[in-house]
Amino acid sequence: MSIIQSIKNKVRQRSIHVCYVNVGSCNGCDIEILACLAPRYDIEQYGIYVHNNPREADILLITGAYTEQWEDKLKHLWDLIPEPKAAITIGNCPISGCAYNRRGARIDPPVSKHIPVAANIPGCPPRPTEIINTILELAPVVFKDYELKKAKEAAETERKAKGAKK
Ligand code: SF4
Numbered sequence: 001m002s003i004i005q006s007i008k009n010k011v012r013q014r015s016i017h018v019c020y021v022n023v024g025s026c027n028g029c030d031i032e033i034l035a036c037l038a039p040r041y042d043i044e045q046y047g048i049y050v051h052n053n054p055r056e057a058d059i060l061l062i063t064g065a066y067t068e069q070w071e072d073k074l075k076h077l078w079d080l081i082p083e084p085k086a087a088i089t090i091g092n093c094p095i096s097g098c099a100y101n102r103r104g105a106r107i108d109p110p111v112s113k114h115i116p117v118a119a120n121i122p123g124c125p126p127r128p129t130e131i132i133n134t135i136l137e138l139a140p141v142v143f144k145d146y147e148l149k150k151a152k153e154a155a156e157t158e159r160k161a162k163g164a165k166k
Contacts, residue, residue: 005147009140012058012084014047016139019057019081023074024067024107026099029091029125033061036128048135054080058142059135065093065100065107066114078115084146086118086138087111091125098124118142 022030036043037050054060054077066074078087092098094111101109111117119138121130 002151005151009143009147012143013140016046016048016059016135017057018048018050018059018061018135019052019054019077020050020061020063021074021077023062023064023070023094023111024100025064025091025093029063029093032125032128032131033063033090036131041128041132043132046132046136048132055082057081058085059139060085060087061090061131062087062094062111062117063090065097065105065109066111068106068108070114071108074111074114084142086142087115088131088134088138089117089120090131092122093124095120095122 020030020033033050035041043050051057058081060078060081062074078085089095089111093100094109094117097105097107097109100107108114112120119134121134123130
């Protein structure tokens, strides 16, 4: 990895942008996300900024059991987020449907069937500290993997270009 890439990595780790979406929850998990923003947990002190602009996001937080209205919409939202990016599901609903998983329910969990999910935070609902810890642990790994992938691709392109010249 080049020095520029290492610097980019360091800067990104101190400015993690999070977008969040509710795909059919009871709002219990959403309240825990809101608690992260309140003074008690103050998520911004860790360099995590929550907003709802997917084009500026690094992490997508997902709550809810994935109702049929989200068919295609979640995938579209995911596609709007630029690389490097990762999705984290909050609570039991995106994993199993939780309280909504009963006959006749128009839900389609797990969310990982619809978009790639990097981490699940189980619980009904999980605690704000678990949400913050997961973001802080996952984001640096995602950023580093992305820079390593780019470095590998650049090296491969250079190698091919050299091979073509010979
Ligand atoms: S996991 Fe529990 S608290 Fe969270 S949305 Fe589902 S039912 Fe509500």
